[in-house]
Amino acid sequence: MVKDQNFQVLLDAENEAERIIEEARNDRDRLLQEALDLTHQQEASFEQRIPEIRESSLRRAVQHANQVISDYRNRHDERSIELRELAEQRETEALDAAFRLFMDSTD
Numbered sequence: 001m002v003k004d005q006n007f008q009v010l011l012d013a014e015n016e017a018e019r020i021i022e023e024a025r026n027d028r029d030r031l032l033q034e035a036l037d038l039t040h041q042q043e044a045s046f047e048q049r050i051p052e053i054r055e056s057s058l059r060r061a062v063q064h065a066n067q068v069i070s071d072y073r074n075r076h077d078e079r080s081i082e083l084r085e086l087a088e089q090r091e092t093e094a095l096d097a098a099f100r101l102f103m104d105s106t107d
Helices: 002-106
Strands: none
Touching: none
């Protein structure tokens, strides 16, 4: 009779352990499914935002390109002014030299 009771206690303990293991497996499976569902939701949300992200990036790139173009134009304009002033200065010097040569040749 004691053996039967001991056997029954062991059997009950084994059944309880199996129940706990099954419950843990179910919890694990539920948590994994929740994590997968959340991941899929986040992926879908990100994919919906791709056009917005792309447009924002393109807008920033265009703004940067426009700024670079503006900077190059400003530098070009400044350099053109410097070259024009230098050309005018050289033209005056050349005219003076030519006039001196002309005056020296008529003497």
